Amino acid sequence: MRRRLGLRGRFALVAAIALLVSLGLVALVLQRQDAMHRDMQQLSLQAIHEFSSKRLLSHGEAATLQLADSLVNPLYYFDLEAIGSAVRNVLRQPDVSYVIVYDNQGQIIHDGSADISTYGQAMGDPFAFEVLSLSEAHVQSSDSLVDVAAPIQIGDQRLGGVRVGYSLAAVKADEQQVGGIMSGRLGEMGRSQLLWLGLLLAAMVALLVAIGYVLQRALVSPVRQLADAAREIEAGNFEAEVPASRRNDEMGDLMRAFAHMRDSIVRHDRDIRRMAYTDALTGLSNRLAFRELLDQRVAEGHGSARQLALLFADIDDFKRVNDTIGHDAGDEVLMQFSSRIRDVIDLHGGAGAELARFGGDEFVVLLQGGAGGDDIRMRAERLAESLVCELGRPIAVHGRQVFLGISIGIALFPDDATDVSSLMKNGDIAMYQAKVAGKNCHRFYSRVMDQAVERRVRMEQDLRGAWERGELSVAYQPVYRLDDGRLAGAEALLRWRHPVHGPVAPSLFIDVAEQSGLIEVIGPQVLRAACMDARGWQRDFPAARGLFVSVNVSARQLRTGDLAAQVEAVLRETGLAPQHLHVELTETAVIGDEARVSSLLARLRNAGVKVWLDDFGTGFSGLSHLRRVPVDGVKIDRSFIADVLRDPDDLALTTAIIAMAHSLGIHVVAEGVEKEGQYALLRERGCDMAQGFWLGHPMQNQEFTRLLA
Incomplete structure (x- = not known):
């Protein structure tokens, strides 16, 4: 992970760069100073050398000309002793290396020695050639020697010449001594300047350290404390300590603002936690x-x-x-x-x-x-x-x-x-x-409950796609008119034959389909199949042209809001007349949202479809809701019909339902008629229609068509 460079690190980096730049500048200054000292020393030595050389030449020319004048008579008379005396006097002078007196042919006459060992010899040194025919003083030099020659003559007659050689060793020694003195003085000056530069650098380092300390105290440390507090707050510790400050500057303002923000966060967190952990309505934990x-x-x-x-x-x-x-x-x-x-x-x-x-x-x-x-x-x-x-x-x-x-x-x-x-x-x-x-x-x-839930989940899984696999089918239970005993229609009932478990009770799988939402898929399929079968009855059997088919619609189908559109589409597709379709709704489904359901049912009734209220009497609404919900009939629940022969209360309630429904112009169907006495009693009380095992069991379409035949 890449490490973050903090303010202190950045300041240290800037300080180090500044220090390195300063050291580089000092090194450059020292280098230029050393080069300047060397140039000064060289120029000084060159000046001293030129000055010494000029002085030596001036002195040598004067001395040589003077010697040449003093040798005119001795050379004219060829007085070797006088010539030697003059030459030896010059040789005793400082820096004189040799004195040579020669004739016009360049042969040595005297060299200042006692025995004149070179007498008569020709001069063979490098300077000899240029002095043979000179008419005035002539100077030649090398790195170690200066040769000054002058002619010896009487009038226009040249008798010969004299050469005086001056050594430059003393001059060089003086130059070296002066150069040493200058180098020492320049070295002292350099060391003095280096000391001052070192003191300046030390002061600069001390200043940077002081600035770093002040920066640490005034900026880095408070910022770091604020960052630590921010991390604590981020981790959920809203009580993290925020450093207090009485500073009257921007950092003080920042620290006080941060403390206020922390306090505000604490209050908001307390409020949010109260909202997040408390039920707004009851004040209980959520x-x-x-x-x-x-x-x-x-x-x-x-x-x-x-x-x-x-x-x-x-x-x-x-x-x-x-x-x-x-x-x-x-x-x-x-x-x-x-x-x-x-x-x-x-x-x-x-x-x-x-x-x-x-x-x-x-x-x-x-x-x-x-x-x-x-x-x-x-x-x-x-x-x-x-x-x-x-x-x-x-x-x-x-x-x-x-x-x-x-x-x-x-x-x-x-x-x-x-x-x-x-x-x-x-x-x-x-x-x-x-x-x-x-x-x-x-x-x-108990674990038995768990098994029941597992069975319910498994049933839901098996129910998916059961219609497509042919496991679901529609059975029809006949509905008879009580006044003449003729067949009036049939109620479509969904049946499921499981490939493993066999027939499954509708009370089990219908509830599963309702809660899982599968009824929204299965319901329209049942509606279409029932309408197609009813249309087939009317087409194949003339006596069945007035029969109706009733189809149960769940509360979940009502809530989708497109039930009316589904019904109209199925009627157009199958060709069944709307008056031959009865839609059955449970009472509890109707009273859940009366305004919307009333609008939906009104649309169905306007299209010609009959609306029946199923399981009437088991809900909580009472007959007063029949005035607000547009229905064409009610079906008395089988729980009332079962004891109508021996329970006066059930008989009274059934009679009241029939009477009140008729007063509202609503037909009545009794469910669960399983005895002849029940049939007779209901006909006596004016019930319109009935269905039940005594009249006919639910049967598949093939069996129902045989009943029609």
């Missing part, structure tokens, strides 16, 4: 808060003898309150229910009991067993019974009394589940079984 608590309790329960009981409670028929009284009333019911549940838990829940609302009309209670291993099952059962009893009492809402109940499912930890997800799932399964058992009761989870 699903998220309860799940975290349950995770904690289950984690604490592992490895200990502490037990837990989870109670899933769902209000029975709560949707009816919203549909009939309104959502405001529903909210009031939820608040009163939560208050009652809280009171019951305070009385019977014991220490550590927690209540939460999972949403909608579902509440969850968590009971915690004591360390002494008390019977958590008995406590949960006692609490559930108290809740069922208390919540079964009527609730006053908007000036009306509402009678509801509650279904409770109970799952125990660790007996029923050892993890949170399984515990919640099993509690929900147990609550569903309480609903199936008749509502307003409680059920403990």
Whole structure:
């Protein structure tokens, strides 16, 4: 991972670069200074050399000319002793290396030695050639010698010449001495300048260190403290300490602003957590808060003898309150229910009991067993019974009394589940079984329930595609008129023959199809098949031209909103006249949303389709709803017909339904006629039509066509 370069690191990098640049400049200055010293020394030595050479030449020319003048007479008289004396006087002068007196042929006359060993010899040195014919003083030089020659003559007569050689060793020694002195002085100057440069660099480093320290104290350290606090806040520690500052500058403003922001975040987090973990309507813990608590309790329960009981409670028929009284009333019911549940838990829940609302009309209670291993099952059962009893009492809402109940499912930890997800799932399964058992009761989870759920899931999977595979079919139960006993029509009933389990009861798979949404696919297929068969009856049998076929439509199909369009499309496709199709709806499905359902049913009736209300008398609406919902007939539920011969109440209720329906111009069909006495009694009471096993069992289309024949 690439490491981040902080402010201090960046400042150190800039300082190092500045220091390196300074060192480079110092090195360059020192280099130029050294080169300048060398140039100064060379120029000085060159100047000294020129000065010394000029002085030597000037002195040598003067001395040589003077010697030449002094040798005129001795050379004219060829006085070797006088010549030698003059020559030796010159040789005793400093820096003189040799003195040679020669004739016009270049032969040596005298060299200043006592025996004149070179007498008569020709000069063979490199300077000899140029001095043989000179007429005035002449100077020649080499690196170590300066040769000054002058002619010796009387008037215009040249007698010979003299040469004086001056050594440059002394001059060079003087130059070296002066150069050494200059080099020493320049070295001292360089060291002095180097010392000052070193002090300047040291001051610069000290200044950078001071700036870095001030930067660390004034900027880097506060920023780092703010960054640490920000990381703590990001990690969820909203109480992280933010450094306080009284500085009256931008950094002080930043630190104070950060502290204010931290305080604001703490307040907002508190509000958000309250919103996230609290149900807005009842003020109870919500699903998220309860799940975290349950995770904690289950984690604490592992490895200990502490037990837990989870109670899933769902209000029975709560949707009816919203549909009939309104959502405001529903909210009031939820608040009163939560208050009652809280009171019951305070009385019977014991220490550590927690209540939460999972949403909608579902509440969850968590009971915690004591360390002494008390019977958590008995406590949960006692609490559930108290809740069922208390919540079964009527609730006053908007000036009306509402009678509801509650279904409770109970799952125990660790007996029923050892993890949170399984515990919640099993509690929900147990609550569903309480609903199936008749509502307003409680059920403990058992593995048999799990198997039932698995069977339900497997049934849903098998039901998918069952129509295409030919496993689903439509059976028809005859419907007879009671006044003349003639066949009036038939009710289309869905049947399922499972390839493994054989015939499956409609009460089982219809409910699965409803809850899974498969009914939205199967329903239109049943409608199309029934209309096609009815059209075939009318085409093949003249006596069947007035028969109707009734098809059950589920509440889920009603909620989709396109039922009328589906019916119209099927009628066009099959060619069945609209008056020969009866659509049957359950009473509970109709009263769920009367305004929208009324509009839908009105469209069907305007198209000519008859609308029948199935299972009439089992719902909660009463006959008053028949004035607001446009229907053509009602079907009295078989539960009333079953005891109509021996139960005066059922007889009175059946008679009242027939009378009130006729007063509204609505036809009546009795379901479940299984005895002749029931048939006779219903005909006596004026019931229009009837169906049941005594009149005819549900049969496949081939068998029904034989009945028509």
